[in-house]
Amino acid sequence: MIPVLLADNQYLTHAGWLYHLEALHVVGPFREAANKAELGALLHQHPDSLVILDYTLFDFMSAEDLVNVMLRHRSSFWILSSEELSTPFLKHLYYQTEQCSVLFKDSRLEEFQTCLSLAFKHNRYLCARAVQQLMGKQVSASEQPDKVLTQTERDILRLVAMGKSTKEIAQERFSSVHTIMTHRKNIFRKLEINSVYEATRYALRAGIIDAVDYYI
Structure with missing residues (x-):
């Protein structure tokens, strides 16, 4: 059973994640974190967790700060799910670590399901919108x-x-x-x-x- 650390401070998506995870019947106990410090403490207790994070609602200082936390807990795997993530942020994650997948909160249900199934195997998944951002050109x-x-x-x-x-x-x-x-x-x-x-x-x-x- 894989422990799950849910780090999403938005009520509706938080409830949605709980619903989908409970339906899978393959995950261990849920733990919830409201900030970076709580998340770090939980990762020390459960180093092999699946972390579901809304980066934009947490107190990480930068993409590099987030990657450093991931690298300190190499047996964990992460799903980032936010309303918006900038292209430079996505590129930094993409090239610095394979420890995380990316969804947006308007991603299709099929994308959420595929992402979850791959995450339990520590396989990275990028939703279609994230791929488009990475491949496209944006003016800063x-x-x-x-x-x-x-x-x-x-x-x-x-x-x-x-x-x-x-x-x-x-x-x-x-x-x-x-x-x-x-x-x-x-x-x-x-x-x-x-x-x-x-x-x-x-x-x-x-x-x-x-x-x-x-x-x-």
Whole structure:
């Protein structure tokens, strides 16, 4: 029986993973992690786990940070499942490790099923969208930051970088949580970033937030 570490902080997809995994009847006990520290502790206890991770909702600092964790736990295997992952991020993973598969949250059911079955054998799987990103050519958005983000997106990026949650931003801007999540998704896609840490680093570099405000 293979232990599974579920590291997805989005309720609906978290519940979906539990449903599909329980239906397989081939996995060991489930463990859940809410952040990188908890995940690391669980990997020490269960080094041969299948890890299902939404990278964009976790506190990894970069693709390299994630790969380093994978390499420290070589008997584990990972499935990355997020709404958006940038092309540079995917390329880094693809060339640095074969320890993980990639799905997007809008992947077809057949892709989820194939990915899971291969993951238990430690065989890598890339969904069609990930393959298209890796094979396609994209212009780097970070080359012209001021021309990429709308003023609304810059305002939301500033609030994200200051540590506010999606719910807090929605309340402050009198918007729905869904609207803020859509803006956040677009910001991450345009800037080719994947985490709040990267968003904060970008906002500091671009002058969207002041370092003094950030550290306060």
